[in-house]
Amino acid sequence: MAKIREPLFDLPITLPPKASRDRLRAVHAQLRAAILDGRLQPDTRLPSTRGFAAALGVSRNTALAVYDLLLSEGYLVVRPSSGTYVAAISPRPARRPPGESEADGRLSAAWRRAQPVLPAVDGSFRFDFRLGLPDKSAFPFPVWGRLSARALRAWSKTAAAYDHPQGRPALRAAIAKHVSYARAVSCSPEDIVVTAGAQQAFDLLARILVTPGRTVVAVEEPGYPPLRDAFTAAGAKLAAVPVDEEGLRVDRLPADARMICVTPSHQFPLGITLSARRRVALLEFAQERGVVIVEDDYDGEFRLGGRPLDALQTLDRAGSVCYVGTFSKSLFPELRLGFVVAPPWAHDALVAAKACADWYCPTPSQDTLAAFIDEGHLVRHVRKMGKVYGERRGALLRALSRYGGERLQPIGDAVGLHLAVKLSEEIPADELVSSAAADGIRLHALERYALGRPAPNGLALGYGMIPSEQIDAAVARLGQIMSRLG
Amino acid sequence: MAKIREPLFDLPITLPPKASRDRLRAVHAQLRAAILDGRLQPDTRLPSTRGFAAALGVSRNTALAVYDLLLSEGYLVVRPSSGTYVAAISPRPARRPPGESEADGRLSAAWRRAQPVLPAVDGSFRFDFRLGLPDKSAFPFPVWGRLSARALRAWSKTAAAYDHPQGRPALRAAIAKHVSYARAVSCSPEDIVVTAGAQQAFDLLARILVTPGRTVVAVEEPGYPPLRDAFTAAGAKLAAVPVDEEGLRVDRLPADARMICVTPSHQFPLGITLSARRRVALLEFAQERGVVIVEDDYDGEFRLGGRPLDALQTLDRAGSVCYVGTFSKSLFPELRLGFVVAPPWAHDALVAAKACADWYCPTPSQDTLAAFIDEGHLVRHVRKMGKVYGERRGALLRALSRYGGERLQPIGDAVGLHLAVKLSEEIPADELVSSAAADGIRLHALERYALGRPAPNGLALGYGMIPSEQIDAAVARLGQIMSRLG
Numbered sequence: 005m006a007k008i009r010e011p012l013f014d015l016p017i018t019l020p021p022k023a024s025r026d027r028l029r030a031v032h033a034q035l036r037a038a039i040l041d042g043r044l045q046p047d048t049r050l051p052s053t054r055g056f057a058a059a060l061g062v063s064r065n066t067a068l069a070v071y072d073l074l075l076s077e078g079y080l081v082v083r084p085s086s087g088t089y090v091a092a093i094s095p096r097p098a099r100r101p102p103g104e105s106e107a108d109g110r111l112s113a114a115w116r117r118a119q120p121v122l123p124a125v126d127g128s129f130r131f132d133f134r135l136g137l138p139d140k141s142a143f144p145f146p147v148w149g150r151l152s153a154r155a156l157r158a159w160s161k162t163a164a165a166y167d168h169p170q171g172r173p174a175l176r177a178a179i180a181k182h183v184s185y186a187r188a189v190s191c192s193p194e195d196i197v198v199t200a201g202a203q204q205a206f207d208l209l210a211r212i213l214v215t216p217g218r219t220v221v222a223v224e225e226p227g228y229p230p231l232r233d234a235f236t237a238a239g240a241k242l243a244a245v246p247v248d249e250e251g252l253r254v255d256r257l258p259a260d261a262r263m264i265c266v267t268p269s270h271q272f273p274l275g276i277t278l279s280a281r282r283r284v285a286l287l288e289f290a291q292e293r294g295v296v297i298v299e300d301d302y303d304g305e306f307r308l309g310g311r312p313l314d315a316l317q318t319l320d321r322a323g324s325v326c327y328v329g330t331f332s333k334s335l336f337p338e339l340r341l342g343f344v345v346a347p348p349w350a351h352d353a354l355v356a357a358k359a360c361a362d363w364y365c366p367t368p369s370q371d372t373l374a375a376f377i378d379e380g381h382l383v384r385h386v387r388k389m390g391k392v393y394g395e396r397r398g399a400l401l402r403a404l405s406r407y408g409g410e411r412l413q414p415i416g417d418a419v420g421l422h423l424a425v426k427l428s429e430e431i432p433a434d435e436l437v438s439s440a441a442a443d444g445i446r447l448h449a450l451e452r453y454a455l456g457r458p459a460p461n462g463l464a465l466g467y468g469m470i471p472s473e474q475i476d477a478a479v480a481r482l483g484q485i486m487s488r489l490g
Numbered sequence: 491m492a493k494i495r496e497p498l499f500d501l502p503i504t505l506p507p508k509a510s511r512d513r514l515r516a517v518h519a520q521l522r523a524a525i526l527d528g529r530l531q532p533d534t535r536l537p538s539t540r541g542f543a544a545a546l547g548v549s550r551n552t553a554l555a556v557y558d559l560l561l562s563e564g565y566l567v568v569r570p571s572s573g574t575y576v577a578a579i580s581p582r583p584a585r586r587p588p589g590e591s592e593a594d595g596r597l598s599a600a601w602r603r604a605q606p607v608l609p610a611v612d613g614s615f616r617f618d619f620r621l622g623l624p625d626k627s628a629f630p631f632p633v634w635g636r637l638s639a640r641a642l643r644a645w646s647k648t649a650a651a652y653d654h655p656q657g658r659p660a661l662r663a664a665i666a667k668h669v670s671y672a673r674a675v676s677c678s679p680e681d682i683v684v685t686a687g688a689q690q691a692f693d694l695l696a697r698i699l700v701t702p703g704r705t706v707v708a709v710e711e712p713g714y715p716p717l718r719d720a721f722t723a724a725g726a727k728l729a730a731v732p733v734d735e736e737g738l739r740v741d742r743l744p745a746d747a748r749m750i751c752v753t754p755s756h757q758f759p760l761g762i763t764l765s766a767r768r769r770v771a772l773l774e775f776a777q778e779r780g781v782v783i784v785e786d787d788y789d790g791e792f793r794l795g796g797r798p799l800d801a802l803q804t805l806d807r808a809g810s811v812c813y814v815g816t817f818s819k820s821l822f823p824e825l826r827l828g829f830v831v832a833p834p835w836a837h838d839a840l841v842a843a844k845a846c847a848d849w850y851c852p853t854p855s856q857d858t859l860a861a862f863i864d865e866g867h868l869v870r871h872v873r874k875m876g877k878v879y880g881e882r883r884g885a886l887l888r889a890l891s892r893y894g895g896e897r898l899q900p901i902g903d904a905v906g907l908h909l910a911v912k913l914s915e916e917i918p919a920d921e922l923v924s925s926a927a928a929d930g931i932r933l934h935a936l937e938r939y940a941l942g943r944p945a946p947n948g949l950a951l952g953y954g955m956i957p958s959e960q961i962d963a964a965v966a967r968l969g970q971i972m973s974r975l976g
Contacts (some may be wrong), residue, residue: 034756040807077799078766091770106809106835107779110748112705115698118842121655137650145646152642154633160631163955164623164822168609200848201684207847211602211723216702237697237846262596265822294595323592336650336851350590356604360723361693361847362686363716366855382588468650 010028018058030122032070037081039090046092050080068331114237129442131478135273135422135466136302142334142388147381148372150295155371169196169359171343172370178377179329186305186383188318189327191345197354202302202330202342206231206265208361209298210346211239212353213263217241218361224252226453226460228272231265231300244455247271249415253279263296264289268316269304273453273464275416275424283316290324297325303333303420305386308394323347332388333371333421334469341365341373345434396467397423399475406476407483411490415462422466424450431490433461439485445478503546513548514729518556525565525576532578536566537585539924551918558924558935566836569614570930600723616930621759621952623906626822628874633867634858641857642710655845657829658856664863665815665829672791672869674804675813677831683840684851688816688828692751693716694847695784695812695830696724698839699749703727705853708747710738712939712946717751717786733757737764740771749782750775754802755790758948759939761902761910762975764769769802776810783811789819789906791872794880809833817859819907819954820872827851827859882953883909885961892962893969897976901948908952910936917976919947931964 017034020026049073051059057067071088074080081091108116156281170176175186175369176193183189199205214221216239223232224245231243243258252266265454278286281292299316317327330342346354358364376382400423404412413426427433433449440447451459470478503520506512506627524530536542543553553883557574560566567577594602656662662679685691700707702725709718711730718728729744739753750772754764764772776783785802803813816828832840844850863948886909890898899912913919919935926933934952937945954966 076766077772078805081767083771092774106833107839110782110835111698111839112701115839115843118698118839120838137652140646140650143646145642149642153639154637156631156635159824160626160629164626164824166823168621172930174950203846204848212604216725230846233846237843239702288521292935294592296596311848337649337652337849338645340848340850340852347592349596352595352606353593353601353604355722357601357742358605360689360716360719362690362826363823364826365686366826366852369852371854440859442560 012039017293019060019062028066028069028073031062031066032073033476035070035074036077036079039074044090046090048090049086050088050090052087059329095307100276101327114239126364128444129446131474131481132446132469133448133463133467133478134209134446134469135448135464136333137466137468138333138389138421140390142385143336144381144385148376151375151379152368152372155375156368159368159371166366167364167367169197169364170355171196171365172367172374174378175370175374176343178374180345182377182382183327183329183345186386187301187315187329187483189315189345190318191327194351195345195348197344197346197351197358199344199358199371200340200362200365201332201337202300202328203230203234204358204361205233205326205342205344206298206300207237208354208357209296210235211357211361212292213242213296214238214488222257222264223455224266224271225455226273226450227265227455228267228300228302228451231455232455235465236265240272240401244451247274247276249276250282251276252286254282254289257289261293261295265298265300265314267300267302268313269301270417271385272300272302272424273422273424273450274460275311275420275422275464277417277419278316283313283319287316287319287324289323291322295324299325299327300363301327301329305334306390306393306420307418308390308397309418317345320347323349326350334382334389335373335376339369339373341369345427373433376479392472394418396470396472396475399472400465400467400479403476403479405483407479408486411486412482421468422464424462424464426460426462428490429461431461433463433485434483435489436463436485439489440482443481445481447482478484492959496502503821506550514552514555514559516717517546517548517552521556521560522565525560525951528900530574530576534576534577536574538573542545543864551921554924555920558920558927561924561927565608565668567614568927570616570928571577574871574928600725606955614930615932617960617967618932618955619934619949619951619953619964620932621934621950622819623953623954624819624822624907625878628871628878629822630867630871634679634862636906637861637865638854641861642854645854645857653853655683655850656841657682657851658862659862661856661860662829664860666831668863668868669813669815669831672788672872673926674800675831676804676815677814681831681834683809683830683832683837683844684856685828685830685844686813686826686848686851687818687823688786689716689720690844690847691814691816691828691830692720692784692786692844693723694840695782695814696726697719697843697847699782700724700726705748706744706746707749707751708743709751710753710757711941712759712936713751713941714753714786714788715848715939717784718941721749721751724963728941733760733762736768737760737762738768738772740768740775743775746903747779749784751786751790752802753785753786754799755787756789756903756905758786759906759910759934759936760946761906761950763799763905764802765905766799769799769805773802773805774806776806778807781810785813787812787815788814791820792879792906793904794876794883794906795904803831808837812836820868820875821859821862825855825859826854843862845953878958879907879953880904882956882958882961886951886953886965889962889965893965894972897972898949907954908950910948910950912946912948917946917947917972919949921975922968922971924973926968929967931967933968 053067058066176196179196180193181427221235221240222243222245245256246253317325327345410426415424437447437449448464450462516779539553543550662682665682666679707721708729708731709728731742733737803811840912899916901910923933923935934950936948
């Protein structure tokens with residue numbers, strides 16, 4: 005029989021028992037699957053419902069119903085006075101120039117070379133000097149849990165709403181009060197925009213301040229790569245400006261810079277505090293030229309000794325500074341909350357950019373954080389952790405002097421969650437990092453943070469993840485490894 | 491004349507020539523500026539639209555439209571049986587010296603005209619047909635609270651970490667399983683990128699797919715303004731494509747479109763389901779030209795009757811479709827979680843863009859949601875709310891037919907959280923909206939969602955915020971108002 009050769013009949017269709025009400029559904033599902041995965045090709049002519057029913061051993065009514073269903077779903081099409089055909093929904097290669105990949109034809113140029121983001125290497129490390137992570141083992145989770153449950157209960161009784169992109173008023177008030185107290189940043193709740201961590205703050209500022217292909221943005225060298233990524237994505241032309249023992253070399257700022265991104269409290273990653281005269285020079289540079297300063301105060305709350313300098317924002321009289329704060333270091337990064345203290349001219353654009361990016365930050369988390377700050381838990385936790393990090397920093401400095409000697413020179417000031425060290429030339433940092441990893445010690449080389457080469461030969465040692473009592477043993481091992489290498 | 495003393499009339503309002511289409515805009519902008527800079531103080535009572543029109547020498551329609559616009563933007567509030575007042579917006583300090591503004595010198599061109607994002611007008615409304623918000627009164631908050639506490643406890647015992655930008659593996663697995671089951675979207679956890687709501691999904695897709703100034707993006711007309719905002723911010727050239735009773739007019743897609751944003755399950759705001767043949771035609775168009783389709787399935791889970799059509803993603807065999815889902819309608823918007831089901835060629839760029847935007851979504855929320863889905867609560871809640879919304883839709887249709895008659899014609903299919911209606915020509919939607927507001931009924935006119943003018947004359951009635959038993963009374967009042975107007 006001719007019809008036997010029609011491709012449809014080659015399909016292995018499994019039927020439920022006769023008279024089952026599921027027969028229609030089973031036949032429909034199998035035909036549909038065959039069309040979707042290309043076993044039934046577009047433009048394949050289907051047999052008549054009579055032929056189909058006979059071939060499968062189903063009733064004519066079932067066959068009619070299956071065809072109707074597939075027609076109504078668009079899997080089949082009827083061509084008048086010709087018959088029923090499989091619709092053109094199967095794979096058909098997109099027309100694109102040869103050699104161009106699917107992604108190239110569709111992605112904008114800036115994103116075509118995107119590398120897979122890999123999961124962080126997790127720990128078969130005995131000793132972890134990873135950067136940028138706080139110790140959350142001493143965090144008052146029971147308090148947080150209680151405030152979180154309370155915020156959820158209170159909020160669950162309100163009607164659903166789209167919150168204001170700028171952030172919950174109670175949280176903005178709490179942040180304004182906190183940074184005025186803790187960092188002498190002068191602001192009102194109106195100046196605060198709540199963001200999904202510091203990263204979103206950088207991203208929103210890049211969006212509203214960068215004209216793609218034109219705006220020159222000065223960044224510290226070495227500096228913080230995710231900030232550079234946000235500005236590069238926005239189309240900025242980055243200008244790497246060196247850092248010395250007083251911090252950013254203001255005299256090396258390019259004349260055409262329209263923005264300057266800087267970490268004055270604790271230079272990332274070198275750990276240097278921007279000197280008072282550099283602060284003044286930087287603000288003068290910005291004010292004279294209408295340049296915007298992005299002040300990233302990522303871990304400046306942890307002052308572990310010495311006298312703090314005021315934030316640039318505090319000194320600024322010309323609305324040049326956008327101050328970025330985060331709760332990723334003082335609380336924990338998984339909260340994803342940070343903020344910008346923005347000068348008035350930036351308010352509308354920044355809030356509009358936030359609305360455009362993701363509307364607003366999750367309400368219950370904002371309310372929980374507001375209560376946590378208001379009830380004094382943030383200040384208490386920062387004070388407690390400041391002592392813990394201060395001890396660790398002390399232990400690290402002692403161990404470095406004991407086992408490192410001339411080969412490891414600490415740099416930077418007693419602030420924050422990490423300590424940078426210079427390595428002597430005969431010990432290349434990348435070799436030390438890989439030898440240490442083989443020995444169960446996680447380290448980060450400074451070159452990771454540098455745009456240019458040669459990068460500074462050294463390490464940035466985070467002490468957020470390593471308890472005080474492990475530090476001596478870890479650095480002792482580092483000393484042994486260095487002796488093998490140097 | 492007494493009214494001359496009302497503060498409004500002391501405002502120097504400059505009018506463009508009579509019959510100019512810009513009169514409305516000019517009056518609106520000047521009133522808005524006066525409210526923002528404090529010349530019109532909060533709680534100032536405005537004259538009637540009639541008095542306002544007479545005093546300024548504009549038509550009554552212009553006056554009505556200006557009031558309506560300011561009401562919908564939150565600058566004015568209506569106090570039932572009292573009148574229209576300036577809302578309690580705190581005036582900002584006068585901005586800056588004349589000449590080039592601070593913002594102009596610093597903000598990139600795209601953001602210089604950013605308007606203040608105002609708080610949503612909150613409710614002195616007795617009847618609320620606001621769009622896009624689910625009813626959260628029946629949400630199982632005790633369950634959510636329990637899962638949330640459990641997720642926090644489990645997670646608090648782990649070391650601090652920077653999570654993977656793609657999203658927590660448990661949540662991606664739960665979402666993949668859920669959309670396969672609920673929406674026949676074929677995907678694996680590897681295809682899912684967790685985002686801060688659908689808005690971030692649009693924003694990330696715009697970033698990776700739009701070449702500024704070049705990429706033509708087809709959007710539905712009328713359509714969803716925040717999606718348009720995200721693509722405009724990325725530098726896209728928007729092409730408005732009309733919608734008819736079968737959904738998007740595929741034959742009207744511009745030949746140079748590189749992306750098409752579409753709401754096939756329930757067109758926003760008209761509520762139409764894209765027909766099967768249009769689906770096929772749309773996919774053909776996309777496949778032949780290597781065009782990317784952004785399928786926004788914002789409330790397609792709530793099918794309130796009738797047989798569902800498969801998602802475009804299900805039919806797509808060429809990796810053309812990026813499917814965007816959200817938990818803002820099925821759970822609540824304040825959670826700020828949504829997702830993209832992305833074809834493989836887009837994975838790396840999308841994850842890199844997410845990392846650049848805000849690194850990753852908050853960990854405890856992701857873990858809570860994963861457990862909520864895994865334990866079946868999402869499916870149960872959607873089923874329960876589907877019944878609730880189905881009843882409300884039924885009540886609304888009955889009331890519309892009883893009190894609206896010829897003047898109100900429902901359009902669209904039985905899906906989702908709102909119903910669109912066409913108004914007969916003698917009742918302008920904006921007049922109906924402002925008269926209804928004065929009577930304690932919140933409505934949204936369809937023109938709010940249109941790019942072009944004239945916009946369709948009609949309403950989009952959300953039933954997420956109004957209980958079934960209020961619907962009849964609300965529509966009865968609407969009927970009375972229409973009789974006054976029409």
